[in-house]
Amino acid sequence: MATEFRAPEISDLEEAARRIRVEVIRAVNQAKAGHLGGPLSAADMLAALYFRVLRIRPDEPDWPDRDRFVLSKGHSSIGLYATLALRGYFPVDELATFDSAGTRLQGHPDMTTLPGLDMSTGSLGMGISAGVGIALGARLTGRGEVRTYVMLGDGECQEGEVWEAAMVAARYGLDTLIAIVDHNKLQQYGWAGDGPDGRLPPEAPGELVAKWAAFGWRVLEVDGHSMPAIVEVLDGARAGDGRPTVVISHTVKGKGVSFMEGHYYWHTRALTTEEFETAMADLGEHVAAPNGGAP
């Protein structure tokens, strides 16, 4: 049964983003492994996409005329899984199976196991090429209303394939293709320098904007943690102008958890019990002590 979906208020979207972050922390803590920094930086954008922007039917994941979403930065899979679960694609309880034997929630998104994934990703740079193919395919099959959204990492934009795809998308004037770069200013390790923790950001300030513009894309910038701004930029991106669109989303790696924000080493890491409790408190979530508080 399709449920009537009400366009959510900004506060609803902000609450969805908070819950995505909570489920990300919970699942990674349960698995004792997993990426944290990237899913947390992307959570607001994922909430806006899945709870407002994307034309989708969670109870009919293969609906042919749906908008497509490709998580090119596949290592942020748990962020997408939390979003899909909260949006009703599968039970939230299943997030506890993340990364365990037999799970549909693989370390990187596997479209052959989990409904609702429009492409398998994990090897960086590939999702944007698949997105170009999807957008071209929508055009060739007469589905002009379909929009294709692809989320990339800023470190991922070091892959040469990203720029091959950017070149071809511009050649074909794919204005139904919307790339979103989660520009959290940190990659897994990167170059040494005078940045935070002695590491440099993946790109210099302004570099991504200049590169995408040089490849013939319409470039939009947004504060990726301001829900009103995200909604405004995504609503505007839906109407094409003959060029593919990229949204440079300025974010903070590890956003929402005090001790993770802006530190490269929280790209992927297991939490101690104390860290887990602090993270949950930062996100406004009450955590019962282990064993229901029994000594």
Add this chain to the structure above:
Amino acid sequence: MSLPIGRAMREVFGETVSDLADADPRIVMLDGDVGSSTKADIFEHRHPDRFLQMGIAEQNMLGVAAGLATMGLIPFVSTFVAFAVVRPLDQIRVLIAQTGLNVKITPGYAGLFTGVTGKTHLIVDDVSIMRAMPGMVTVCPADDVEAAQALRWCAAYDGPVYVRLVRDATQRLFDDSYSFQFGRAVVVREGRDVTLISTGTQTPRVVDAAELLAAQGIEAHVLHVPTIKPLDVPAIVAAAGRTGYVVTVEEHTVIGGLGGAVAEALSEHRPTVVKRLGLQDVYGESASNEALLELYGLSAARVADEVRALLGSRKKEAIAQS
């Protein structure tokens, strides 16, 4: 008396996929800027709206093909083998083989006949690489007749397929009565003295070699293996059983391709001595087609000489052991 020259596979490729697209609007062609060489340009002339120029950007091209397949289209990817297989190998692995998406990788310029290009363009290990990849079907047609049929088959098959096509006109082995059967090997000559197993455009030269051997009193049994994966193990076991001595011949490295596949199958199912002819762990070089066949021992005369020598040394070994 050698087999006649047929049509160039690349011409047959351009025409056959265009014919298929006449009847099936889902078929699209992706070109990596070499359509005038691979004859994907035939498709562009006949179906301009479904010809997708991807430029000199092969990694993206394979990714775009995967995206197109999710939208219900049937993409045929065309460039040279070297740039369709090894350059975008990770894209094939992650986006096509692991997903099982319906992408047809149908490049030209396989084997030695690459138009005097040298070792960069002359890839010697594509079959080894593709057959090792879980989920990837690997087909090596012998001639223009089989190539056309294999392309028709692959358009109807739902899943990733690699079809290895050749640039130049090569010898024709089959007539119009032939019917390509996916996953099946074909006995193309009966014999009792030695089993020759071959694939691709090497098979017609092996049939010629068998005629040369027959003139010298050696009757070779010849098995053609157009589908390297899935491999027709029962046919290979049966062919080995006919003579008890197997020689594989391929226009490819002897490591991991047809020779490797046959040796693996026989060691498990019917332990048999297997000698592997082909490129002996070396790269190719620039030279005329005829010169390259001589250089790597793959002309009919060189194969016949090699098989005769192997049988001679085998006879000596048998006498020494008795």
